[in-house]
Amino acid sequence: GAGVSQSPSNKVTEKGKDVELRCDPISGHTALYWYRQSLGQGLEFLIYFQGNSAPDKSGLPSDRFSAERTGGSVSTLTIQRTQQEDSAVYLCASSPTAVRQETQYFGPGTRLLVL
Amino acid sequence: ELKVEQNPLFLSMQEGKNYTIYCNYSTTSDRLYWYRQDPGKSLESLFVLLSNGAVKQEGRLMASLDTKARLSTLHITAAVHDLSATYFCAVLSFGNEKLTFGTGTRLTIIP
Numbered sequence: 001g002a003g004v005s006q007s008p009s010n011k012v013t014e015k016g017k018d019v020e021l022r023c024d025p026i027s028g029h030t031a032l033y034w035y036r037q038s039l040g041q042g043l044e045f046l047i048y049f050q051g052n053s054a055p056d057k058s059g060l061p062s063d064r065f066s067a068e069r070t071g072g073s074v075s076t077l078t079i080q081r082t083q084q085e086d087s088a089v090y091l092c093a094s095s096p097t098a099v100r101q102e103t104q105y106f107g108p109g110t111r112l113l114v115l
Numbered sequence: 116e117l118k119v120e121q122n123p124l125f126l127s128m129q130e131g132k133n134y135t136i137y138c139n140y141s142t143t144s145d146r147l148y149w150y151r152q153d154p155g156k157s158l159e160s161l162f163v164l165l166s167n168g169a170v171k172q173e174g175r176l177m178a179s180l181d182t183k184a185r186l187s188t189l190h191i192t193a194a195v196h197d198l199s200a201t202y203f204c205a206v207l208s209f210g211n212e213k214l215t216f217g218t219g220t221r222l223t224i225i226p
Contacts, residue, residue, distance in 0.1 A: 031212070033212075033214075035214075042217075042218055042219065043203065043216035044216075045213045045214060048213065056211060056212065058211075059213065091157060091158065093158075102163075103148060103160040103163045104148075104214070106150075106157040106158040106160075107157060108156070108157045109157050
């Protein structure tokens with residue numbers, strides 16, 4: 001079956017511009033996660049959505065980062081006024097329910113380069 | 116704050132040999148995950164360890180969890196080239212759904 005999909009696969013932008021990254025979770029999965037993978041920081045949790053509950057935004061590094069999930073399915077991660085340190089691979093994952101009982105299924109990632 | 120350490124960071128081993136990757140974490144948890152990542156690819160789930168003493172095996176890989184020692188191991192038996200990848204452990208904090216990842220172990224199997 002279809003896995004987690006992300007778009008775009010690669011994004012090059014200029015410092016100061018806004019970017020939007022999209023994630024389509026596996027159909028029926030209620031939990032959705034965003035992570036960031038960079039050389040200097042490894043894999044970092046950003047934000048978590050579970051059903052209609054308020055998201056856990058504790059991993060967002062600054063107020064330039066925001067995310068939303070529409071209709072309990074597709075999610076968009078927005079980075080405003082991008083900085084060079086935002087360059088990383090942004091990974092989305094989903095799981096059928098809360099992760100305490102399930103593993104997370106990761107998408108292929110969006111490689112973001114801020115010039 | 117939960118910290119997760121893996122060692123070694125880099126591991127180069129010959130085909131046919133056995134080795135173990137270690138994952139230590141700093142605070143109490145009962146949920147630990149192992150993932151594999153190939154170069155330029157995303158993360159693939161290998162094991163989910165949900166209780167103290169849990170042991171899971173898949174092919175040449177075996178993972179175990181000791182929650183009292185806050186330690187998980189990933190044991191590789193008779194390594195083959197296809198196992199070359201980066202392996203991550205990740206620990207779930209109590210009270211939330213946030214996974215904290217280790218630094219990763221980059222494994223290279225030499226023919």
